[in-house]
Amino acid sequence: MKYDFDTWVDRRGTNCSKWDTPGRGLDPSLVLPMSIADMDFPVPEPVIEALRKRVDHPVYGYTNPGEGVTGAVIDRLERKFDWRIRPEWLSFSSGVVPSLTTAVRALTEPGEKVLAMSPVYPHLPWAAPRAGGREAVFTRLKTENGRYVMDLNDIERALAEHKPKVIMLCSPHNPGGRLWTREELLALGGLALKYDAYVVSDEIHCELVLSSRRHVPFPSLSSEIAARSIVLMSPAKTFNVAGLGTSLTIIPDAEVRKRFLQAEAGVAGEPNIFGLTALEAAYRHGDEWLEQVLEYIRANLSFLTGWFNKELPQLKVMEPEATYLVWVDCRGLGLDNEALSLLFREKAKVAVVDGFKFGEGGEGFVRLNIACPRSILEEGLRRIASAIRGL
Ligand SMILES: Cc1ncc(COP(=O)(O)O)c(C=O)c1O
Numbered sequence: 306m307k308y309d310f311d312t313w314v315d316r317r318g319t320n321c322s323k324w325d326t327p328g329r330g331l332d333p334s335l336v337l338p339m340s341i342a343d344m345d346f347p348v349p350e351p352v353i354e355a356l357r358k359r360v361d362h363p364v365y366g367y368t369n370p371g372e373g374v375t376g377a378v379i380d381r382l383e384r385k386f387d388w389r390i391r392p393e394w395l396s397f398s399s400g401v402v403p404s405l406t407t408a409v410r411a412l413t414e415p416g417e418k419v420l421a422m423s424p425v426y427p428h429l430p431w432a433a434p435r436a437g438g439r440e441a442v443f444t445r446l447k448t449e450n451g452r453y454v455m456d457l458n459d460i461e462r463a464l465a466e467h468k469p470k471v472i473m474l475c476s477p478h479n480p481g482g483r484l485w486t487r488e489e490l491l492a493l494g495g496l497a498l499k500y501d502a503y504v505v506s507d508e509i510h511c512e513l514v515l516s517s518r519r520h521v522p523f524p525s526l527s528s529e530i531a532a533r534s535i536v537l538m539s540p541a542k543t544f545n546v547a548g549l550g551t552s553l554t555i556i557p558d559a560e561v562r563k564r565f566l567q568a569e570a571g572v573a574g575e576p577n578i579f580g581l582t583a584l585e586a587a588y589r590h591g592d593e594w595l596e597q598v599l600e601y602i603r604a605n606l607s608f609l610t611g612w613f614n615k616e617l618p619q620l621k622v623m624e625p626e627a628t629y630l631v632w633v634d635c636r637g638l639g640l641d642n643e644a645l646s647l648l649f650r651e652k653a654k655v656a657v658v659d660g661f662k663f664g665e666g667g668e669g670f671v672r673l674n675i676a677c678p679r680s681i682l683e684e685g686l687r688r689i690a691s692a693i694r695g696l
Pocket residue numbers: 342399400401402403426475479507509510539541547551552
């Protein structure tokens with residue numbers, strides 16, 4: 306079927322995080338939200354049908370993933386990434402963010418360090434203090450040809466100096482949307498092996514690929530690397546079901562798996578009945594929708610880059626290879642963090658995510674979510690332009 310992504314679906318009045326609570330002190334009736342990472346699009350029809358069917362069965366008790374769900378994940382990973390996993394590698398939880406903390410708790414002791422590449426989705430480094438007494442240390446991403454690249458020399462220096470037990474990888478990277486190449490990932494994996502570190506790879510955005518390259522799941526690189534990896538995935542971003550609280554964890558090594566499951570027991574929530582139902586339907590029958598939504602996002606991206614080049618050339622777009630999150634370099638405006646934040650929130654009345662929230666290197670940037678109808682994107686860009694022209 307042909308999906309309609311142009312029609313705006315009013316999410317206000319549904320306790321929607323993005324539209325009903327766009328930010329502290331912001332009036333939801335005046336502010337256009339381009340912030341929190343979910344899409345303003347209805348989910349695939351087969352997902353709605355599966356949920357309706359499940360709702361019609363009137364008992365919503367404790368539920369296991371079962372073979373249908375596990376099989377849907379295994380088949381999908383093989384089809385999408387040519388990666389054959391074993392059923393016992395797989396477990397489910399209520400979200401990637403809690404699993405990041407569980408992974409750090411499982412692989413480190415209090416007082417030990419984890420390494421993250423800044424700027425980065427803050428929940429990766431936050432997993433260290435959340436796991437109890439662990440500390441995050443950082444290496445900075447470099448910018449080459451307008452894209453982030455890993456600074457492998459600096460990563461090696463940090464591994465030697467701080468001896469972190471875990472490297473937190475965001476793959477694809479948020480913010481900036483880098484789709485890491487096999488070579489980059491192999492180099493990182495080589496360093497992890499050399500310095501006896503594990504890699505916790507947050508791959509929640511792995512199916513939102515805008516470029517023609519394919520995502521490479523970190524543990525699929527080699528069996529040695531797989532033995533040192535935990536990967537976290539989810540249908541939440543891909544199929545816009547973040548409110549259904551269900552994610553998956555893949556751990557090839559039996560000992561690492563045991564430690565993760567022990568750390569998780571009684572702490573991280575279980576996935577829920579509707580999340581599992583949606584996951585199975587989306588993974589089995591969601592591809593027609595996914596192809597169309599990716600086309601729509603690519604078209605939004607090219608509209609946005611054309612628009613910035615023409616209307617606001619002093620702002621530079623870091624073109625994402627994956628994700629629907631666009632990282633915009635506003636340093637050309639010469640504003641400090643607070644003034645930039647006020648410009649977007651108060652003057653433009655557009656809610657964005659402030660770049661400094663992603664840590665060092667994020668200052669002077671903002672992150673824009675473009676998974677919305679074109680009309681909303683145009684309105685957001687118009688507001689931004691008129692606020693900047695009024696400076
Ligand atoms: C890299 C990354 N990981 C995790 C999440 C959130 O995951 P979850 O809602 O499953 O906890 C997000 C949401 O924006 C994200 O960008």
